[in-house]
Amino acid sequence: VVNVKNSMKDNGTDIHWHGIRQLNSCQQDGVPGVTECPIAPGKTRQYRFRATQFGTTWYHSHWSSQYGDGVLGTMIIDGPATANYDEDLGVLPITDYYYTPAFTLNEVAQHSTRGPPSPNNILVNGTHVSPNGGGMYAKMTVAKGKKYRIRIINTSVDSTFSVALDGHPFTVITADFVPIKPYITSQLTLAIGQRYDVVINANQTVENYWFRVAVGTDCGSNTILTSGIQLGAILSYNGASSGNPTSTGVTMRTACVDEKTSDLIPWVPNTVPSSVVGQAGKLDLGFSQAAAPSNLVRWLIDGTPMIVDWNNPTLETTLAGSSNFYSNANIHEMSTSNWYLRWIQSTAAVRLPHPIHH
Template identity: 40%
Template structure:
């Protein structure tokens, strides 16, 4: 599947503060689709979030939909389908929002997506992962849509060209469905200037860890001997963090005044990140969570687990989400109906501008990249792998003063994660694992945030377009005979 006949899809570029209008036509023959604008807060425009079964019905084959929203953040992000695991078939692309930089640079190299690639379709892999909790191995890892074929001939390395003596901005994006990566460049450090859409105090490192959905804006100084250098991707030693049949995924960093060729120095693997995010990044704009208002309880604890009977599915507090494509949660909001089905896994957040705190406890040994729509959250703390449940003794380790802030972070295997966000954005916002088969298998909750105020934000025209889209989808779904085999997300 392609977006405008491109893989990855075309980069959406705009400036901070711009209002953008994106027209989508679904030219697929047998699939619905939707477009989610990953990491965008969608302030006042939850109806444009692009989450089918939550904020809209899928776009049926042959139909069109217009998304209109404002870029209230700047930096690097991406768009992707939220229709089952469809983005794994190619329905994704980068977004670049121009704005200030926390470190000067000379050349913007643009967005650089890195993703796992499978010869099987995402639909086939969804079915396979319903029968085994073991993750599939990717057939390759692609850099900006290309790589050599590790199983034979053909293909080509991606090449990043540096101008000697210049500082370059590279916008890394992990657009994978399963694999988390460590990225390094032989002989070169990278300076991190933004994590997700959050500018940070510049931080120089030899490698960066990118979980699924995360972005890192890094600068690279072209100050080494002109030549060709490997950009290497390694996966943490635990196979549950990612695995590929390509034993050494790589791209080439090329100096413009050097002959084109293959690098000759392999480099050394970076220290194993153990599938955990660094909590050392310091946001430029400081925010503080009032830890004195945090009290762990059953009401703000989310237990993550999976079951294998009769199929593999993932649960949060014992429930797997299973959205209704034909009746999204937003339909309930528009009709003042609070009888939400249990299968929507709804969590009510209805107090205005209060800080909400969430303890995620991972009962399984599998680490998970946790993504929240409509917010960037504060990462107050995360355990070591295998630490078990969050305890009173762990509270002292939490950091409320300007902690890491982003929209994706890792929940350690058999460990815990504590997040906070302020209830300042009315809407229906899902929080889910960004491993495609996990959210497809039910790993999500739907935060209904101040929905009594949400209805007033929706114009009559947008409400009519919503209803028309759903009528088109229901008509297609009823006539097509297609069967929904997963959560729908």
């Protein structure tokens, strides 16, 4: 049970529980114009749902571009792990960081002919150094000889990140909410919304080590990249000197790719019936841009943009037994209760790696 109070003066809001399966509770999913009306300024709403999965996730406003201004947080649901560790260091959210408010930039992005605006910096666990001086790196402190769990989350607006920890390979134990057979890697790439829980072994010399963060420049940018400062955070052993690490590490990926599917083996297998795979449908992902002077950019699913009407949640229309949805509700009907498999495919002229964040 979560009570959310909207204390903002002029904005609606609501909270989406990223990755939580809302089986028989879809009215708790927190998506304005789809599952609910926004929470008005000064109002409170209660969300109630069953946590049937466990692991690491985050919650965020689903109201326009509001989460880009920081209306988000992390969540841990306790459960068993597929590898042993001594201590849980908790969440390590990583985000891009813009010095201009999200609503201003959203407007710019929707009329830009040169792609979305570039973030100015990153934040690791809410902090980072500034290229203009000041700020500080996030620090994780460990004791030599112990194993630690770290829960890495990409809460970005528009960035894919790769991460690595100098001298300490990751044993990956979950992908999003799926416990997996542990595999070892020196580097992980996270698209927006993705989470990986890893175990590290603090078996190196008592020192400070860089936790490196790299921007996926194949699908984005960040103006801090020209500053020459090290992006990331610091892993510090008890007894190490103060000051920044001098460690060296792997060459960081710039590609916006997923982990190899051959590495992501669920601990508990879950098989999609082959009869369904044979009938897979396709959703076409693209975007359009209107002529100058508006240059309005729209993302399209099967050629149609989704433009939500906050006053008429599609769930309410469905409950009323009506199919009179607002225009641009972008409804794709599943007529019978069954398994459905949809491939989301980009056939636009510019085929950006684009995470579908839902």
